[in-house]
Amino acid sequence: MFMHSEADIKKVKRVQFGILGPDEIKAMSVMQPDGVTSDRTFDNGKPVQGGLMDPRLGSIDRYINCATCGMDHNECPGHFGHIELAKPMYHVSFLENTMKAARRPSRRPPPPRREK
Ligand SMILES: [Zn+2]
Numbered sequence: 787m788f789m790h791s792e793a794d795i796k797k798v799k800r801v802q803f804g805i806l807g808p809d810e811i812k813a814m815s816v817m818q819p820d821g822v823t824s825d826r827t828f829d830n831g832k833p834v835q836g837g838l839m840d841p842r843l844g845s846i847d848r849y850i851n852c853a854t855c856g857m858d859h860n861e862c863p864g865h866f867g868h869i870e871l872a873k874p875m876y877h878v879s880f881l882e883n884t885m886k887a888a889r890r891p892s893r894r895p896p897p898p899r900r901e902k
Contacts, residue, residue, distance in 0.1 A: 811866070
């Protein structure tokens with residue numbers, strides 16, 4: 787649960803959604819430089835550095851504070867990490883739209899205008 791903020795309330799004028807590219811994801815990752823590198827999650831009950839529960843990603847344990855912001859599991863919003871894959875992969879959430887785009891005929895540029 788987040789604490790109440792005294793900051794001024796602003797009216798949202800515009801919201802834009804998009805898909806981040808690999809370089810943007812890596813730049814936002816707190817798991818520099820290699821991302822998730824361990825197949826181990828916990829060792830003796832403690833999160834493994836470089837694992838899926840790396841303490842830099844945030845804390846889900848009330849006795850361990852986040853290694854990125856230092857807040858406890860109630861205050862830390864969680865932080866981005868990344869996993870380097872051996873080959874490019876389609877994100878399963880985007881698969882339907884990816885298939886629609888792949889099946890759509892490509893658009894050719896319009897023919898050049900004839901001079902009169
Ligand atoms: Zn944090």
